[in-house]
Amino acid sequence: MIKCASYDVVFREIPNEVTLALNLSLCPNRCLGCHSPNLREDIGEIVDETLLTNLINQYGKAITCLCFMGGDNDPLLLSQLAHFIKQNFAHLKVGWYSGRSKRPERFEDADFDYIKLGPYKKELGPLDKSTTNQRLYEKQVDKSWKDITSQFWVLPSFL
Amino acid sequence: MPTTNQRDILITKRDGKKEVFSIEKIEHAITKAFLSVGSFVAPDTITNLLSRICIKKDMQVEEIQNQIEEALMAERYFKVAKAYMLYRQKHFEDRATRDKLTFLMNYCKANNAATGSKYDANANVENKNIATLIGELPKQNFISLNRRLLTDRLKKMYGKEVSEQYINRLNQHFLYKNDETSLANYCASITMYPWLISGTASIGGNSTVPTNLKSFCGGFINMVFMVSSMLSGACATPEFLMYMNYFIGKEYGNDYYTHTKDIVDLSKKKRTIDKMITDCFEQIVYSINQPTGARNFQAVFWNISYYDKYYFESLFENFMFPDGNKPDWSSLNWLQKRFMRWFNQERTRAVLTFPVETMAMLTENGEPKDKEYGDFTAQMYAEGHSFFTYLSDSPDSLSSCCRLRNEIQDNEFSYTLGAGGVSTGSKSVLTINLNRCIQYAKRTDQSYMTFLEEIVDLAHKAQLAYDENLKELQKSGMLPLFDTGYINMSRQYLTIGVNGLVEAAEALDIKINDNPAYLTFVQNVLGLIESYNKKYRTKETMFNCEMIPAENVGVKHAKWDLEEGYKVLRNCYNSYFYIVEDESLNIIDKFRLHGAKYIKHLTGGSALHMNLTEHLSKAQYKQLIKVAATEGCNYFTFNIPNTICNDCGTIDKRYLHECPVCKSTNVDYLTRVIGYMKRISNFSIPRQEEAQRRYYDKMR
Numbered sequence: 001m002i003k004c005a006s007y008d009v010v011f012r013e014i015p016n017e018v019t020l021a022l023n024l025s026l027c028p029n030r031c032l033g034c035h036s037p038n039l040r041e042d043i044g045e046i047v048d049e050t051l052l053t054n055l056i057n058q059y060g061k062a063i064t065c066l067c068f069m070g071g072d073n074d075p076l077l078l079s080q081l082a083h084f085i086k087q088n089f090a091h092l093k094v095g096w097y098s099g100r101s102k103r104p105e106r107f108e109d110a111d112f113d114y115i116k117l118g119p120y121k122k123e124l125g126p127l128d129k130s131t132t133n134q135r136l137y138e139k140q141v142d143k144s145w146k147d148i149t150s151q152f153w154v155l156p157s158f159l
Numbered sequence: 160m161p162t163t164n165q166r167d168i169l170i171t172k173r174d175g176k177k178e179v180f181s182i183e184k185i186e187h188a189i190t191k192a193f194l195s196v197g198s199f200v201a202p203d204t205i206t207n208l209l210s211r212i213c214i215k216k217d218m219q220v221e222e223i224q225n226q227i228e229e230a231l232m233a234e235r236y237f238k239v240a241k242a243y244m245l246y247r248q249k250h251f252e253d254r255a256t257r258d259k260l261t262f263l264m265n266y267c268k269a270n271n272a273a274t275g276s277k278y279d280a281n282a283n284v285e286n287k288n289i290a291t292l293i294g295e296l297p298k299q300n301f302i303s304l305n306r307r308l309l310t311d312r313l314k315k316m317y318g319k320e321v322s323e324q325y326i327n328r329l330n331q332h333f334l335y336k337n338d339e340t341s342l343a344n345y346c347a348s349i350t351m352y353p354w355l356i357s358g359t360a361s362i363g364g365n366s367t368v369p370t371n372l373k374s375f376c377g378g379f380i381n382m383v384f385m386v387s388s389m390l391s392g393a394c395a396t397p398e399f400l401m402y403m404n405y406f407i408g409k410e411y412g413n414d415y416y417t418h419t420k421d422i423v424d425l426s427k428k429k430r431t432i433d434k435m436i437t438d439c440f441e442q443i444v445y446s447i448n449q450p451t452g453a454r455n456f457q458a459v460f461w462n463i464s465y466y467d468k469y470y471f472e473s474l475f476e477n478f479m480f481p482d483g484n485k486p487d488w489s490s491l492n493w494l495q496k497r498f499m500r501w502f503n504q505e506r507t508r509a510v511l512t513f514p515v516e517t518m519a520m521l522t523e524n525g526e527p528k529d530k531e532y533g534d535f536t537a538q539m540y541a542e543g544h545s546f547f548t549y550l551s552d553s554p555d556s557l558s559s560c561c562r563l564r565n566e567i568q569d570n571e572f573s574y575t576l577g578a579g580g581v582s583t584g585s586k587s588v589l590t591i592n593l594n595r596c597i598q599y600a601k602r603t604d605q606s607y608m609t610f611l612e613e614i615v616d617l618a619h620k621a622q623l624a625y626d627e628n629l630k631e632l633q634k635s636g637m638l639p640l641f642d643t644g645y646i647n648m649s650r651q652y653l654t655i656g657v658n659g660l661v662e663a664a665e666a667l668d669i670k671i672n673d674n675p676a677y678l679t680f681v682q683n684v685l686g687l688i689e690s691y692n693k694k695y696r697t698k699e700t701m702f703n704c705e706m707i708p709a710e711n712v713g714v715k716h717a718k719w720d721l722e723e724g725y726k727v728l729r730n731c732y733n734s735y736f737y738i739v740e741d742e743s744l745n746i747i748d749k750f751r752l753h754g755a756k757y758i759k760h761l762t763g764g765s766a767l768h769m770n771l772t773e774h775l776s777k778a779q780y781k782q783l784i785k786v787a788a789t790e791g792c793n794y795f796t797f798n799i800p801n802t803i804c805n806d807c808g809t810i811d812k813r814y815l816h817e818c819p820v821c822k823s824t825n826v827d828y829l830t831r832v833i834g835y836m837k838r839i840s841n842f843s844i845p846r847q848e849e850a851q852r853r854y855y856d857k858m859r
Contacts (some may be wrong), residue, residue, distance in 0.1 A: 009745035009746050011775050017779070018779055018782045021591075063584075064782055094631065156813070
C-alpha cells in the first residue's frame with residue numbers, strides 16, 4: 001500500500017518537465033537530515049487507480065509528467081500504478097524518486113521514464129550539488145538509462 | 160444655553176482630541192471680534208449672543224464657531240460678523256499652509272519617494288529630491304479641482320442628488336477615482352502616423368517629419384515625451400519597431416538583416432550595421448528612462464509590443480508608409496528579436512524600467528499558432544527576460560499597455576491615421592472597492608448585488624460626466640493628441656476598475672480556489688459591471704472593466720476599511736484572482752484562476768504575475784504557455800526577482816541572497832510588483848511588505 005500525504009506541481013525535480021509530484025508517506029528510509037520526516041508516518045490518502053485518475057484529470061494536459069516521491073515501502077505497487085498511467089494517460093511521463101541506493105530486485109521499470117536513486121546524505125548534499133551521491137536517470141529511446149544528474153549543475157543559459 | 164453643568168461637556172478639537180468646553184473662550188472671541196471693528200461689547204450683548212448658542216457633547220469647534228457667526232448676524236452685528244468670518248478664514252489658510260509644511264518635512268524624512276508621497280504612492284520615481292517634492296505639493300489642489308469639475312458636471316447631467324451621492328461614495332471609499340492628481344486623460348496606445356506625416360508641429364512641438372534613422376530616433380524620443388506630458392498614465396507605441404525597421408531599411412537596404420556584420424561606419428570605430436542599430440536602441444531606451452521634469456521627475460511610462468506573424472499580418476496587412484512602401488515581416492521579425500535580446504542583456508547593466516514589453520501571439524488548438532514565436536517567447540523567458548505575453552485566439556483584441564486589454568474596433572488603414580487597430584486606450588479609471596461594498600451590504604442587511612448595482616450605476620454616471628468634461632476640453636483646443644489623430648476619442652474606453660475582489664469573496668466565507676461558489680461570485684459581480692458597461696454604451700462612448708494593479712489603491716482600501724471596522728485580512732488588497740501568499744495553490748491552479756471563465760467579464764483585462772523563485776527551462780516555459788492558452792489566461796508574465804548588489808552594483812537575473820561577485824549580503828531585488836520593474840526598496844513601505852509576503856513558487 002502507498003499513501004499520498006500531499007501533491008504539488010514542481011519544476012526542479014525532473015528537468016524540462018512540468019511535473020505533478022505525489023509526496024508519499026510510509027517512508028521506510030531513515031536518512032539523516034531528511035527534509036520531510038513526517039513522510040515516515042502513516043498519513044494521507046491511499047493511492048490507487050481511482051485517486052490517480054482523479055488527480056490526473058484535474059490537471060489534464062497541463063502536466064507532462066507524474067512523479068512518485070518515495071514509495072520505497074512498496075515498489076511493486078509503484079510499477080503497477082506506472083503501468084496503469086501509461087495505459088490510460090499516454091501523454092504522461094512517469095518518474096520515481098527513490099531513497100534506495102539500488103533498484104529493488106526484480107523491479108519492473110518498463111513504464112518509468114525517470115528514476116532517481118540514492119538516499120539523502122547531508123555531507124554530500126542534494127541533487128543540485130555536484131558532490132551529491134544521488135543520481136537521476138532518464139530512459140533513452142533505446143530503453144537504456146542515462147545518468148542526467150549533471151543537468152542539475154548547469155547554470156541557466158543567460159549566465 | 161446650558162451653564163449649570165458646562166464643565167462636564169467635552170467638545171472635539173480640530174485634531175480630534177477632546178477638551179472641556181470653556182465659555183470664557185467664546186466670550187474672549189466675541190470681545191476680540193468687536194475690538195477689531197473698533198468697538199467694545201457690553202455685558203448684555205454677550206449674554207444675548209450666548210443665549211443663541213447651544214453646546215452639545217462632542218460638538219466640533221467648527222460648529223460652535225458657525226453658531227457664533229449666526230448669533231452675531233441674528234443680533235444684527237453684521238460688521239462684527241464679517242470681521243469674525245475673515246479672522247476664521249485667515250486661520251484656516253494658516254492651518255492649510257502649516258499642514259503643507261508638515262507634509263513637506265515628513266516627505267523629506269521619508270525613506271523613499273513612494274512612502275513619502277501622500278496621494279500617488281506608485282510614483283515611478285527612484286529617488287526623492289526637490290523636483291519630486293515640487294511635484295507632490297499641488298496634488299491636493301488637483302484633487303479638489305477634479306472633484307469640483309466632476310460634481311458640477313454630474314449636477315448638470317443627473318441632478319444635485321446624484322452629484323452628492325458621488326462625493327459621498329467617494330469619501331466613504333466605496334469608489335476611488337484613479338489619477339485624480341492629474342488633469343490629463345489616462346493612458347493611450349497611439350498611432351504614430353500623424354507624426355510621420357507632419358512631425359510634432361501639430362501637437363505644439365518643433366520637430367519636422369523623420370526622414371532617416373537618426374531623425375527617427377531623436378524625433379521619436381521627443382514625440383514620446385510630448386505625448387506623455389499630455390497623459391496621466393502610460394503611452395504605448397505598438398508600432399515602434401515597425402517604424403524603426405522602415406527607417407533602418409531606408410538607411411541600409413531592406414535586406415539589412417541578412418548582412419548585419421557589414422561595416423557601415425567610416426569612423427575609427429568601424430561600426431557594423433548591428434552596432435548602428437543597437438546604438439539606436441541605447442539612445443532611445445536610456446533617454447526615455449530618464450526622469451522627466453514635466454512629469455514630476457517620473458520617467459514616462461512607455462510600452463511597446465512584439466507580434467507574431469499572424470498578429471502582424473492582421474494588424475498591418477493594409478498599412479502603407481507615406482512613400483507607398485509596405486512594412487516587411489522578414490526584417491521586422493529579425494529586429495523584434497534583436498531588440499528583445501539586446502534589452503535583456505542591457506538590463507544586467509542598468510536598472511531599465513521601460514519599455515514595458517508585450518509579446519502578442521495568436522493561439523490555435525491550445526498553443527501558439529506561430530511556432531517560431533511560441534518557441535522564441537519560451538526561449539526569452541528561459542534567458543531570464545521579463546516581459547508580458549498576450550494570447551488571443553483571434554486578432555480582435557490587443558494589449559498594448561502594461562495591463563489594459565482593448566478590443567480592436569477596426570483594422571482599417573487610413574492615409575492620415577495609419578493602422579486603426581493600434582489606436583486605443585483608457586480615458587479615465589474609476590475603481591469600485593468591492594470588499595467595502597459587499598461588507599457594507601452585509602452589515603446593513605441588504606442584498607449585496609442590489610447594493611453593488613447602485614454603486615456600479617453611479618460609477619457609470621460619474622464616468623460619463625468625466626467624458627463630457629473631456630469633450631469640453633477638446634472643444635477648447637486643449638487636447639491636440641485627439642485633434643491630430645494620435646489618439647482617437649471614439650476608440651478610447653471609460654474604465655470601471657475593481658479592487659478587493661478576493662477580499663469580498665472571503666468576507667462571504669467563499670474559499671479562494673477554483674470552486675463553483677467562487678466562480679459564481681466572480682461571474683455575478685463582474686457580469687453585473689459588464690451588463691452596465693453595455694447598458695451605458697453609446698456610439699461614441701465605450702466602457703470596459705479592469706482588475707486594476709492597485710499599486711497604491713490596494714493599500715489605501717485596506718487601511719480605510721480597517722479604520723471603519725470592516726474585516727481586513729491583509730494590508731494590501733490583491734490584484735489577482737487568488738491570494739498572493741496562499742501556498743496551497745500551485746502554478747497551474749493560478750493559471751486556471753486567471754483563465755477564461757474567471758476573466759470572461761474583465762473586458763479591460765488583468766495581468767497574471769506568475770511569481771517564481773527560480774527560472775525554468777525553455778521546455779517548461781513552452782508547456783506553461785500552452786497551459787495559459789488552454790486555460791484562456793490571456794495576459795501574464797513570469798516574475799523572478801532579479802538581484803542587485805547595493806555595494807558593487809552587480810545585477811543578476813537570479814533570486815540570490817548574496818552578491819555573486821563581491822559576496823555582499825547587502826542586496827536588493829528588482830521585481831514587477833506592479834506593471835513595471837522596480838527596486839523593491841523604492842516601493843512604498845506597505846508594498847514592500849506585500850512583496851516580502853508574496854509567495855514565490857519554489858521549484859524545490
